[in-house]
Amino acid sequence: MEQWWREGIPLVAAMHARIEKLDGRELIVCAPLEPNRNHMATAFGGSLLALATLTGWAIAKLLAGETATHVVIQRSQMKFLRPVSGQLRARCQRPDEQKKERFTSSLTRWNRARIDLEITLYSDATLAAEFSGRFAALCNTGYG
Amino acid sequence: MEQWWREGIPLVAAMHARIEKLDGRELIVCAPLEPNRNHMATAFGGSLLALATLTGWAIAKLLAGETATHVVIQRSQMKFLRPVSGQLRARCQRPDEQKKERFTSSLTRWNRARIDLEITLYSDATLAAEFSGRFAALCNTGYG
Numbered sequence: 001m002e003q004w005w006r007e008g009i010p011l012v013a014a015m016h017a018r019i020e021k022l023d024g025r026e027l028i029v030c031a032p033l034e035p036n037r038n039h040m041a042t043a044f045g046g047s048l049l050a051l052a053t054l055t056g057w058a059i060a061k062l063l064a065g066e067t068a069t070h071v072v073i074q075r076s077q078m079k080f081l082r083p084v085s086g087q088l089r090a091r092c093q094r095p096d097e098q099k100k101e102r103f104t105s106s107l108t109r110w111n112r113a114r115i116d117l118e119i120t121l122y123s124d125a126t127l128a129a130e131f132s133g134r135f136a137a138l139c140n141t142g143y144g
Numbered sequence: 145m146e147q148w149w150r151e152g153i154p155l156v157a158a159m160h161a162r163i164e165k166l167d168g169r170e171l172i173v174c175a176p177l178e179p180n181r182n183h184m185a186t187a188f189g190g191s192l193l194a195l196a197t198l199t200g201w202a203i204a205k206l207l208a209g210e211t212a213t214h215v216v217i218q219r220s221q222m223k224f225l226r227p228v229s230g231q232l233r234a235r236c237q238r239p240d241e242q243k244k245e246r247f248t249s250s251l252t253r254w255n256r257a258r259i260d261l262e263i264t265l266y267s268d269a270t271l272a273a274e275f276s277g278r279f280a281a282l283c284n285t286g287y288g
Contacts, residue, residue, distance in 0.1 A: 008183025011191050014158035039152025045201070045217040046194025047155050053190040073189040076222045083216070 001058060012054060015047060024094065027062075029055045031088045043084035043123070052078065052119040052131035055090040059117055060135035063100060067107055068137035074114065076133045086124035090131075092117055103137075111139040145202060156198060159191060168238065171206075173199045175232045187228035187267070196222065196263040196275035199234040203261055204279035207244060211251055212281035218258065220277040230268035234275075236261055247281075255283040 001022075006013040016035050021028040029051060036047035053073055061071045095103070095115065106113035114136040121129035145166075150157040160179050165172040173195060180191035197217055205215045239247070239259060250257035258280040265273035 004183070008181075009188050009190075010179045010181065011155070011158060011188055011194075014155060014179075035154045035158075037152075037154065039148070040214065044153050044155055044194070044197075045220075046153075046190075046197040049193035049197060049220070050155075050188070050190025053188075053193060057189070070184065072224070072227070074224055076189075076193070076220075076224075078220045080216070080218055080220075 005054065009054075011050060015050065017051060017054060020089065026091060026093045027055060027059055028089060028091045029058070030090075033085070033087060036088055040083070041085070043088050045080060048080070048084065048088060048121055048129055049076070049078055049131070051088055051090045052076075052121060052129075053133065055092045055119050056117040056131070056133040056135055059092045059094060060115055060137060063095065063103055063115065064107060064113070064137035067139060069140040070138040072136050072138070074134045074136050076131060079130045080128070081130065082123070082126070082128050084121070084123035084128045089122040089124070090119050091122070092119045107137055107139065113137050149198070155194060159194065161195060161198060164233065170235060170237045171199060171203055172233060172235045173202070174234075177229070177231060180232055184227070185229070187232050189224060192224070192228065192232060192265050192273055193220070193222055193275070195232055195234045196220075196265060196273075197277065199236045200261040200263050200275070200277040200279055203236045203238060204259055204281060207239065207247055207259065208251060208257070208281040211283060213284040214282040216280050216282070218278045218280050220275060223274045224272070225274065226267070226270070226272050228265070228267035228272045233266040233268070234263050235266070236263045251281055251283065257281050
């Protein structure tokens with residue numbers, strides 16, 4: 001997935017974003033401060049938003065699997081709690097079974113599904129921001 | 145300001161963001177699709193969020209002037225309305241006199257002020273997303 005990101009999304013390559021952890025429970029994506037800093041030597045808000053978007057999108061994409069041709073973000077909210085002066089880290093838990101089932105059955109039945117995901121952002125290990133995103137998956141049915 | 149962005153924020157340089165228009169009424173910041181695309185050849189959501197953040201931040205910074213040492217984003221919301229397949233453009237109107245006065249007098253009096261700004265995003269000339277951001281300006285009083 002990391003290679004796919006870097007090839008498909010130049011900004012992700014510019015951010016030097018990489019997967020720190022991906023298991024059955026969660027995904028953690030991190031990026032060094034230097035390419036993501038602002039003039040105050042803390043993380044640029046836009047970098048934090050981009051990292052959160054990428055992380056949520058990846059979880060939605062993993063959930064949709066090969067079924068969906070498109071996974072897109074529909075809306076987002078972010079609360080910036082404190083400046084990030086260390087490594088940028090974004091963490092998203094995989095949805096529970098019920099939420100997962102609702103998403104995949106909607107995708108199979110209606111060729112579309114959406115899911116709300118919470119992503120927490122850290123400066124190294126310190127909580128720094130909270131992001132909520134709604135992601136939609138769509139199948140190309142050949143009809144539209 | 146453009147040069148300051150590029151030097152201070154590497155991601156802005158990577159996005160090739162530049163000021164299209166800045167006058168007494170509004171600021172328009174644009175960026176070409178190529179460095180901001182995703183694997184679907186439309187704009188990466190993270191790029192749109194970063195462009196909106198930058199645009200709102202610039203308006204808040206211009207308003208705060210030399211008085212404020214910090215201008216930061218506190219929260220944001222984004223609605224993605226349609227994919228961006230052309231040039232990315234973000235537009236923010238300068239606040240009206242009343243809003244401006246409230247902001248600058250708070251900054252003078254309390255050494256801090258905040259302002260809510262609306263940024264609209266376009267794919268070339270077509271409306272593509274709506275962003276709301278709350279920005280805070282802080283003076284370094286030497287006390288904290």
